[in-house]
Amino acid sequence: MICKKRTMPNELKALISLDKRLPNNNDKKHAVQKKLLICQAGYNGELEYDAHINEFQPDYPHAILHDLYLQHAGAYFQIDSLVITPSSITIVEVKNHKDKTVIKANPTQFIRIFQNGDRKPMRNPYTEIDRKIHLLKNWLDNRGIQIPIEGILTFAHTNELAIEHPSPEMKTMFTYEAPSHFRSLPVNEHILDGHAIYNLAHALLEHHKDYNPFPLADLYDINPADIAPGVICPACDRLGMKWGREKWNCPSCGHTGKTEHQQTVQDWFMLIKPKMTNRDFRYFTQLNNRNVARGLLAKSGLQLIGERKAAHYVVMKDKSPTH
Ligand SMILES: [Zn+2]
Numbered sequence: 001m002i003c004k005k006r007t008m009p010n011e012l013k014a015l016i017s018l019d020k021r022l023p024n025n026n027d028k029k030h031a032v033q034k035k036l037l038i039c040q041a042g043y044n045g046e047l048e049y050d051a052h053i054n055e056f057q058p059d060y061p062h063a064i065l066h067d068l069y070l071q072h073a074g075a076y077f078q079i080d081s082l083v084i085t086p087s088s089i090t091i092v093e094v095k096n097h098k099d100k101t102v103i104k105a106n107p108t109q110f111i112r113i114f115q116n117g118d119r120k121p122m123r124n125p126y127t128e129i130d131r132k133i134h135l136l137k138n139w140l141d142n143r144g145i146q147i148p149i150e151g152i153l154t155f156a157h158t159n160e161l162a163i164e165h166p167s168p169e170m171k172t173m174f175t176y177e178a179p180s181h182f183r184s185l186p187v188n189e190h191i192l193d194g195h196a197i198y199n200l201a202h203a204l205l206e207h208h209k210d211y212n213p214f215p216l217a218d219l220y221d222i223n224p225a226d227i228a229p230g231v232i233c234p235a236c237d238r239l240g241m242k243w244g245r246e247k248w249n250c251p252s253c254g255h256t257g258k259t260e261h262q263q264t265v266q267d268w269f270m271l272i273k274p275k276m277t278n279r280d281f282r283y284f285t286q287l288n289n290r291n292v293a294r295g296l297l298a299k300s301g302l303q304l305i306g307e308r309k310a311a312h313y314v315v316m317k318d319k320s321p322t323h
Pocket residue numbers: 233234235236237238250251252253254255
C-alpha cells in the first residue's frame with residue numbers, strides 16, 4: 001500500500017513561479033529555465049514510476065513511500081521511492097533525461113550522449129544510492145531495526161539506455177520493469193511483520209521534512225527587485241490583475257475572482273523572503289489600498305507577528321507556503 005504519495009516538489013513549484021516573473025532579459029533567466037526543465041523532467045519520470053508501481057500489490061504486508069527527505073547525524077538524504085517488505089527494504093532512484101545513457105563496468109562509468117553526439121560523464125548514481133543505503137541503515141540501526149537494504153536504479157522509458165557487459169553492480173532497469181522486479185523478490189524471512197512495517201512507515205513519515213529551497217532569489221542570487229510583482233491571472237497566465245469592486249479583475253481576459261492574491265502571497269514566500277509586511281503585500285500584488293490589503297492578509301491563513309511598524313506575516317508553523 002502507498003503510505004506516502006508524491007506531490008509536486010517545492011523547488012519545481014517555485015521555479016515555475018520564478019520563470020513567470022523573471023523578465024527574458026534577466027541574466028539568470030537561462031539558468032532558471034534550464035533548472036526548471038531538469039526538475040520538470042525528473043518529476044515526470046517519478047510520476048511515471050509511481051504509475052507503474054501501483055501494479056505491485058502483493059498479498060504480504062508491505063509499505064511504499066514516495067519522495068522521502070530524511071536526516072541522519074546531520075546528513076540529509078532524499079529517497080525517490082522506498083519499498084518495505086517483510087524481508088527487505090529497497091531504495092529506488094528514478095532518472096529521467098532524454099539523452100542516451102551508456103553504463104560501462106570496470107570501473108563503473110555513466111556517460112550521457114547528447115543528441116548532437118557530445119559525450120559527457122555523469123555522476124555515478126550507484127555511489128549516490130550507496131550513500132543513501134548507508135545513511136538509511138544507520139537511521140534504522142538507531143531504532144533497533146536490522147534488515148537488508150538494496151538499491152535499484154530505474155530510468156523512465158523515454159530514456160535510451162545501453163548497459164555494457166559485464167553487468168553493473170546494482171540492478172538497473174526501466175520504470176515499467178520495477179513491479180515485476182518487486183514481484184520476483186523472495187520473501188522468505190519475516191524480519192518485519194505487518195505491525196512492524198506499519199510502525200516503520202509511520203516513523204519515516206514523522207521524520208520526513210519537505211525539502212525547502214526558499215527563497216529562490218537567494219539561491220539563484222537574483223535581486224528581488226528584478227522579480228516582477230503583480231497578481232497572475234489563473235485563466236490566461238498574464239500578470240496584472242487589478243482589485244476593484246471587491247474582487248480581482250483581469251484586464252487581459254476578463255476573468256474575475258476573490259482569491260487570486262493567495263498564489264501571489266505564496267510566490268513571495270517562495271521567491272523573495274520568509275516574511276511579508278502590509279507594504280510588501282501591496283507592492284507584490286500592486287494594490288494601493290492599505291485597508292483592503294489588511295483584510296485580504298487577515299484571510300490568507302498567515303500568522304501575524306508584532307505590532308504597528310514591526311508587524312509582519314509569516315507562514316503558519318508546520319504549514320508549507322505551497323500547501
Ligand atoms: Zn486573464
